[in-house]
Amino acid sequence: MTRNAEAALLAAAAVVAAMGVALVNFAMGRGFDAQVALTFLVFAVSFGSIHMALRRWAPEGNPYLFPIAAFLTAIGFTEIYRLDPGLASIQRWSMLLAGGITTAVLLLLKDEGVVMLRRYRYLFLAGAVLLLLLPLLPESWPLHGAEVNGSRLWVRLELPVGTRSLSFQPGEVAKVLLVIFLASYLADRHLAMATTGRKLGPLRLPEPRQLGPILIAAGASFAVLVYQRDLGASLLLFALFITMVFVATGRAAYLVTGFVLVAGGGYFAYQQFDHVQRRVFAWLHPFDDFADAGYQIVQGLFALGSGSLTGSGLGLGRPDLIPAASTDFIFASVGEEMGFAGSIAVLAAYALLAAAGFGIAIRSRDVFRKFLAFGLTIVVAVQAILILAGVLRLFPVTGITLPFMSYGGSSLLANMVLVALLVRASHGERT
Amino acid sequence: MNRPIRQLAGAVFASFAVLVAAVTYHQVIVGPEYRDDPRNVRVATSQAGRERGTIITADGVVVAESEADPDDPQVFRRSYPEGSLYGHTVGYTTLLFGSKGVESTNSDDLVSYRDATISGVLGALVGGDVRPRGLRLTIEHELQAVAHEALGNQRGAVVALDPATGAILAMVSTPDFDPNTLTGLDAGPTGTALEDDTSQPLLNRATAASYAPGSTFKVITTAAALEAGVASAGTPFPNPVELELPGSTATISNFDGQACGPGTEVPLSVAFTRSCNTVFGMLGMEVGAEQLVGTAESFGFNAEVPLEIPSIPATIPAAETFEFDVPGVAQTAIGQRDVLATPLQMAMTAAAVANGGEIMVPYLVQEVFNSEGVVEESTEPLLWLQATSPAAATALSGLMENVVTSGTGRRASVPGIRIGGKTGTAEVPGGAPHAWFAGFGPVDAGPEDPQIAIAVLVESGGDAGEAATGGTVAAPIAQLVFAEFFGVGQE
Numbered sequence: 046m047t048r049n050a051e052a053a054l055l056a057a058a059a060v061v062a063a064m065g066v067a068l069v070n071f072a073m074g075r076g077f078d079a080q081v082a083l084t085f086l087v088f089a090v091s092f093g094s095i096h097m098a099l100r101r102w103a104p105e106g107n108p109y110l111f112p113i114a115a116f117l118t119a120i121g122f123t124e125i126y127r128l129d130p131g132l133a134s135i136q137r138w139s140m141l142l143a144g145g146i147t148t149a150v151l152l153l154l155k156d157e158g159v160v161m162l163r164r165y166r167y168l169f170l171a172g173a174v175l176l177l178l179l180p181l182l183p184e185s186w187p188l189h190g191a192e193v194n195g196s197r198l199w200v201r202l203e204l205p206v207g208t209r210s211l212s213f214q215p216g217e218v219a220k221v222l223l224v225i226f227l228a229s230y231l232a233d234r235h236l237a238m239a240t241t242g243r244k245l246g247p248l249r250l251p252e253p254r255q256l257g258p259i260l261i262a263a264g265a266s267f268a269v270l271v272y273q274r275d276l277g278a279s280l281l282l283f284a285l286f287i288t289m290v291f292v293a294t295g296r297a298a299y300l301v302t303g304f305v306l307v308a309g310g311g312y313f314a315y316q317q318f319d320h321v322q323r324r325v326f327a328w329l330h331p332f333d334d335f336a337d338a339g340y341q342i343v344q345g346l347f348a349l350g351s352g353s354l355t356g357s358g359l360g361l362g363r364p365d366l367i368p369a370a371s372t373d374f375i376f377a378s379v380g381e382e383m384g385f386a387g388s389i390a391v392l393a394a395y396a397l398l399a400a401a402g403f404g405i406a407i408r409s410r411d412v413f414r415k416f417l418a419f420g421l422t423i424v425v426a427v428q429a430i431l432i433l434a435g436v437l438r439l440f441p442v443t444g445i446t447l448p449f450m451s452y453g454g455s456s457l458l459a460n461m462v463l464v465a466l467l468v469r470a471s472h473g474e475r476t
Numbered sequence: 477m478n479r480p481i482r483q484l485a486g487a488v489f490a491s492f493a494v495l496v497a498a499v500t501y502h503q504v505i506v507g508p509e510y511r512d513d514p515r516n517v518r519v520a521t522s523q524a525g526r527e528r529g530t531i532i533t534a535d536g537v538v539v540a541e542s543e544a545d546p547d548d549p550q551v552f553r554r555s556y557p558e559g560s561l562y563g564h565t566v567g568y569t570t571l572l573f574g575s576k577g578v579e580s581t582n583s584d585d586l587v588s589y590r591d592a593t594i595s596g597v598l599g600a601l602v603g604g605d606v607r608p609r610g611l612r613l614t615i616e617h618e619l620q621a622v623a624h625e626a627l628g629n630q631r632g633a634v635v636a637l638d639p640a641t642g643a644i645l646a647m648v649s650t651p652d653f654d655p656n657t658l659t660g661l662d663a664g665p666t667g668t669a670l671e672d673d674t675s676q677p678l679l680n681r682a683t684a685a686s687y688a689p690g691s692t693f694k695v696i697t698t699a700a701a702l703e704a705g706v707a708s709a710g711t712p713f714p715n716p717v718e719l720e721l722p723g724s725t726a727t728i729s730n731f732d733g734q735a736c737g738p739g740t741e742v743p744l745s746v747a748f749t750r751s752c753n754t755v756f757g758m759l760g761m762e763v764g765a766e767q768l769v770g771t772a773e774s775f776g777f778n779a780e781v782p783l784e785i786p787s788i789p790a791t792i793p794a795a796e797t798f799e800f801d802v803p804g805v806a807q808t809a810i811g812q813r814d815v816l817a818t819p820l821q822m823a824m825t826a827a828a829v830a831n832g833g834e835i836m837v838p839y840l841v842q843e844v845f846n847s848e849g850v851v852e853e854s855t856e857p858l859l860w861l862q863a864t865s866p867a868a869a870t871a872l873s874g875l876m877e878n879v880v881t882s883g884t885g886r887r888a889s890v891p892g893i894r895i896g897g898k899t900g901t902a903e904v905p906g907g908a909p910h911a912w913f914a915g916f917g918p919v920d921a922g923p924e925d926p927q928i929a930i931a932v933l934v935e936s937g938g939d940a941g942e943a944a945t946g947g948t949v950a951a952p953i954a955q956l957v958f959a960e961f962f963g964v965g966q967e
Contacts, residue, residue, distance in 0.1 A: 074550055235477075292480045335515055343515070349502045350510025351518045363518045385503040389496065396492040403485040407478050419481055423488070430491045437498040 047108040048100050054112030055096055058119045059088035065123025065359060066133075072360025080130065087137045088119065091144030095465065098148045102155040103472035107405060110471075113398045114449050114464045118457070120391060121450025124378045127360050128371045132452050139454030143461040150462050151469060159470045163413045166229035173222035176215035180273055216278045217446070217459035220424055221466070223282065227289045228416035235293035235412065276314055276321060277431060277443025283307060284427045289420050321441075328441040341368040345436050348374075348381035349388070356384025371452040373444055376436045391450070392433070399426040405471040414470045421463050421470075517571060527552045529586035529608035531566055531578065534645075534842060537617040539566050540579065542608075554659055558617075560652040561624055564680040565615065565644075565785065565840065568655035573667045576678075578611065578840055581784045585609045585844050607847035614643035614842045614855075622960040623648045626953040630938030631675065632911075633682040633819040636957055639827035639916060639929045641857040642836030644783075646957065647820075649681040683787035686816035687933060690902030691751045691884075691946065692914045693772075693811025695825055695872060698748060700763045700771035702868040707759060709748075709871055712741040719754040721803035728757040728806060731901065731945070748875045749883035751899060753810045760809020765799035768792075768809060775825050775863045776835060782860060783820065783838045790821035811900060822914040823931035828863035829872045829896065830916035830929050835861040877919045885913065888951035890958045894919040897930075897954065899946030908937035913950035917958055928961045930954045 063085035070076060092115050099106055118140070126133035154161060162169070179200045180190035191201045191212065201212045231238075263286045271279055287303030314321045323338050331339030331346070344367040352362065364370045364378030371378070380388040402422025409415040425448050435442035446456040502510070510516060531540035539562045542552040554569060556562065567577015575583065588608045623634040623646045636646040651673075657666045670678050679685055701707045717735045719728040736742045736752035747755035760768060772792045773779065781787040793814045798804040807813040817825075820838065828835045837858040844853040864872075876896030879885040885897040897915020904910060916929040932953045937944030958964075 288484055292477060292484065295477065295480050346502055347510045347513065347516040347518065349499070350507035351516065352503060353507050353511070354504065366517070380499065380503060385499065388499045388503060392492055392495055392499065396489060399485070399488050399492075403481060403488075406481050407485075412477070415477060415481075419484075423484065426488045430488070430495065433495050434491075434498075437495060437502060439494065439498055 048096070048104060051099070051108035051112060052096055054109070055092045055115050056089070058112060058115035059085050059092065061116065062088050062119035062122050065119065066126050068359040069123065069127045070360075072358060080126070080133075083137065084122070084126070084133075087140050088115065091140045094144050094148045095151070095461075098151040099468060102151050103158075103469050106468035106472040107401055110398065110401050110464050110468050113394050113401070114461065117391065117394050117398075117449035120379060120383070120387070121375055121447070121452075123359065124364070124375055124382065124450075125371045125452045127382065128365055128378065132371055136452055136454070136457070139457050142454065143458040146458060147461045147465045150465055154469050158472065159414060159417055159466055160411065162225050162417070162466075163229045163232065166226045169222040169229075170226040173219040173226065176219040176222070177273075179215045214446075214453065214455040216275060217453075217455040220278070220282065220285070220428075221421070221459050221463050224285065224289075224420035224424055224463075225417065225466075227286065228413055228420050231289060231293040231416050232413035235416075238290075239294045239296070271314070274318060274320065275444070276318075277445035279310075280307065280443060281424065281428050281431060281445060283310075285420060285424050288423050289416060292419055293416065324441045324443075328435075328438065331438070341374065342436075342438060342442065344368065345374050345377035346438065348377040349437075352381035352384045352388075354385045356380070356382050356387055358382060372446060373432060373442065373451065374436055375447055375450045375452070376433055379450070395426065395429045395433075395448075398422075402426070402467055405467060409470065418467055418470045421467050425460060425463060514574060517574075525551045525553075527588045527608055528554055528569070529610040531586075531611045531613065533613050533615045533617040533620070534643075535617050539613070539617075556655045559654045559656060561620060561648075562615075563652045563655050564649040564682065565647045566613070566655070567785070568658050570655075570658045570663060570667070572663050573658050573671075577680075577785055578613070581786075582611055582841055582844075585611060609847070609852065610845050610849075611841050612843040612845065613840055614638075614645065615647065615840065616645050616961075619646040619957060619960055620648060622646075623953070623957050624650070624652075626956040627934070628939075631681070631935040632933045632938060633680075633685075634930065634932050634953060634957065635682050635819045635823040636928055636930045636961070637823055637827055637838060639830035639927050640836070642827075642838045642860070643842065643855075643857075644838055644840050645928060645961070647682045647840070649679070651675050651677040653677045680785070681819065681933065681935070683781070683783060683785060683818055683820045686788060686790055686818045686821075687910045687912075687935070688813075688902035688904065689790075689811040689815060689817040689822055690900030690910065690912055691753075691756075691811055692822050692825070692898045692900035692912045692931075693815055693817070694748065694751065694756050694809075695829065695876070695898050695914065696772050696775055697756055697760055697763065697768065697809045698744070698872060698875065699775070699864040699868050700767045701744075701759050702871055703771060703864060704763055704767045706762050706767075707744050709743070709745040709875060711744045713744060713747060713755045713758055715740055715742040716754055719757045719806070721757070721806055722761075724803045726803050728753045728810065730754055745875055745878065748898075749878045751879075751884050756810050757806035760806050761802055763809070765795040765805045765808070768805065769795040771864065772815075774861060775828060776821055776861055777815075777817070779861075781818075781820065781838065784840050787820060788818060790817035791815070812903060819931045819933045821931075822912065822933075823929050825863070826876075826897070826914040826916045826931060827929035828861075829869050829876060830919075830921070830927055831869070832866040833862060833864040833869040834859055835863050873916075873919050876915060880915065884945070884947040885915065885951050887947060888913060888915055888954045888958065890917065890955060890962060890964050892964060893917050893958065893962050895958060897951070899951055901945040901947075904936065908941045909944055910935055911937055911940070911944045911949035912946045913954045915954055917962070926961075928958065930957055932957075 063081050066084045067081045125136055182189045200215055291299045327338040327342055331342040335343050348364055348367055359382050362381040364381050367374045367377055406415050406418035409418055429448055431443050432445050432447050434440035446453055448460045528542045532538050539558050540556050542554050545551040565577055567579040569575035569579045586608050627650045633649045637644045653670050715735045730752050736747050736750055736755055769792055777790045777792045779789055808815055824835050837860040839855050842855055843851045845851045873896050876898055880889050880895045880897050884899040888897050889895055895917040896919045897913055900912030902910040911934040913932045921927045932950040934949045938949050940949050
């Protein structure tokens with residue numbers, strides 16, 4: 046039975062994380078301490094509860110998706126622990142929380158499956174827009190937005206005790222809600238959109254009536270994101286909208302239009318935002334402005350180059366030199382300490398994740414599940430590709446997290462739920 | 477609907493293929509370049525805090541050592557007990573300012589292999605020695621200290637070496653700096669201040685800066701003349717007050733503005749002793765650009781110096797660029813115009829005369845020893861250049877001895893030791909002249925006699941300023957070093 050394979054692979058991922066922590070301790074001269082056992086325990090509890098939920102409520106669901114996610118989480122967690130054990134201990138709490146919420150989501154979907162979500166699409170749309178608006182809350186409120194690195198995409202909740210605060214990135218959760226909305230909307234309208242339409246020169250566009258709500262939703266999301274100056278997330282959501290409409294209608298015109306809009310929007314953003322200009326310059330000429338704009342990219346490249354084939358070894362490199370080493374640039378940190386071998390393993394894991402996700406979409410007979418699986422897969426794949434391309438200097442750095450690997454609770458939670466929806470969608474995918 | 481999904485899946489996989497290509501490019505293909513980029517502090521930091529080998533002088537004085545932190549025996553701190561004395565030669569290894577000197581060039585010997593890399597662990601398992609090795613330099617501590625003190629707060633350099641082996645016995649450059657200040661907590665501001673200092677305290681003037689050699693270059697002009705058979709020590713030359721240079725209004729005159737002694741003719745030996753520019757201008761024109769440049773190059777000009785630490789070549793323009801420029805040839809022959817030499821080059825020039833015309837490969841590291849003190853590698857003397865013939869070298873040592881006994885270099889003399897040398901006072905447009913002395917002792921050393929060749933440069937006249945000459949400013953510094961080397965009490 047495939048769920049046993051899943052259990053074995055998840056246990057293996059927990060061992061990878063615990064071994065990683067042990068190796069870091071060894072390299073740092075810390076010895077064998079409670080961190081190793083604690084890490085194993087948290088992985089076991091978090092992924093174990095999801096696994097038990099799947100056993101009960103989605104026994105035929107794809108058994109490889111969570112092991113891949115767990116493997117990526119383990120590699121990322123090891124590197125986070127190596128960079129800052131304090132962050133790692135927060136990340137462990139995030140893992141427990143994400144495991145709990147993901148289990149709860151599976152419980153919620155136990156009878157009807159993902160199809161249940163289809164009914165509440167405007168609730169999800171409203172939820173997504175609300176989440177995207179949250180960072181704009183004024184600073185004086187207990188729950189307010191916060192600006193980090195020139196982008197206002199954080200929400201902070203000041204706790205009544207002391208000066209502590211809870212921060213989260215609502216955009217990460219919003220992207221999952223938007224996928225559900227789009228899948229549901231397109232499942233109802235795709236036939237109309239694909240068959241009707243009016244000609245505009247060589248292009249055949251659907252009736253505005255059919256496309257209107259999507260355009261409004263898309264426009265609103267981007268407006269919010271552009272206002273928050275989080276262009277990575279803008280780009281990600283844009284890719285999501287365009288590809289989903291393309292899948293629903295089968296018309297390449299949408300891809301072309303989308304590409305033109307992205308190029309135009311990118312040019313506009315370049316003209317309008319200083320921090321975009323900085324990032325583009327840093328991308329094109331990182332070595333010319335090593336001390337300032339190019340510093341992060343060059344440090345990332347230095348890390349990768351110094352890692353070479355087999356890496357410096359856990360705890361023996363200097364990924365701490367890279368700005369945002371545990372978040373946006375975690376891939377460079379892994380590349381330095383685990384080498385080319387580790388980099389390729391990570392890339393392969395993302396490719397496998399995408400392959401499994403697209404497979405679920407292709408095999409699904411129910412059109413909502415098909416769109417849902419496709420949307421969830423494309424959003425995680427494009428997110429990974431965008432930030433990896435930034436680290437590898439194929440594209441300007443967009444400042445989004447690397448799914449599962451980057452430090453951050455919101456991102457981990459959103460992506461765990463995303464994978465849970467994928468697995469649940471694959472349960473009985475042929476019906 | 478599956479067709480567009482397949483197409484987009486294909487696009488996603490193609491993107492991953494591009495990412496794989498990019499990561500291969502950055503980690504495997506150009507990875508080594510990133511790793512060795514001077515702005516990448518990883519190599520330096522990977523060794524930071526780890527034990528590094530001890531560096532000692534030829535006579536056993538510790539000049540660089542690593543001491544374990546009393547609170548954490550795993551963490552070592554590098555210190556330089558002699559402070560600024562070896563700042564340029566031994567250099568430093570730091571996090572913020574990279575590394576320099578022998579600490580940089582011989583770093584592979586000095587690093588510890590006691591680490592958690594695969595080779596480190598395997599090495600320790602099979603019982604290999606993973607502790608860092610140490611270096612014994614060729615430098616004599618007392619000689620170094622005397623040279624350092626003699627230069628004082630003047631800008632300049634002293635290089636002393638063993639003509640028979642090429643071993644550097646002393647190498648001092650001033651102004652200098654204390655490498656300990658670059659490893660401590662306030663290294664940042666200190667290092668930046670040193671980098672911005674207009675007196676360039678981080679520049680090793682002994683090997684990495686070149687100056688017009690002035691009259692010390694007459695050693696090479698004379699060698700060229702002897703080799704070409706144009707003149708010998710006794711050859712008489714006309715003795716004008718001022719040498720008019722053909723094809724120009726420029727003239728060459730002697731330092732005191734007088735003729736080269738009494739009489740209408742003067743032998744080359746006397747002109748050498750008195751350092752007469754008029755005669756050497758004529759000699760240069762007779763020798764010609766091609767022979768002059770050829771001899772200079774056989775003395776090491778225009779060649780990369782095979783010393784461990786970074787050195788720039790002494791330079792003389794190619795013969796074809798000035799062979800028809802007769803005044804230029806005359807000015808080159810007296811070490812002006814476009815001739816530039818490092819103090820190391822002039823020390824090797826003196827060493828060539830002392831060593832029968834041969835220049836040995838200069839070196840700073842005598843031995844590499846392991847953590848138990850057992851010598852693992854030892855530097856063998858190696859011939860670098862045949863600068864001139866043994867006969868010319870013998871003739872030149874006679875001429876140079878005269879300079880110290882009765883000429884411009886009298887203030888370099890040491891009682892009881894036959895010293896040879898040549899002074900130089902290199903004119904600098906718009907500034908005080910550079911004072912030079914290049915010499916050696918003893919003249920006619922037996923095969924067992926210790927010998928030393930010295931070059932002294934005092935930039936812009938030092939404390940004497942406009943009034944400085946090689947004989948009054950540089951020669952006395954050489955004298956102190958000679959006296960220390962030969963164990964002779966100062967006069």
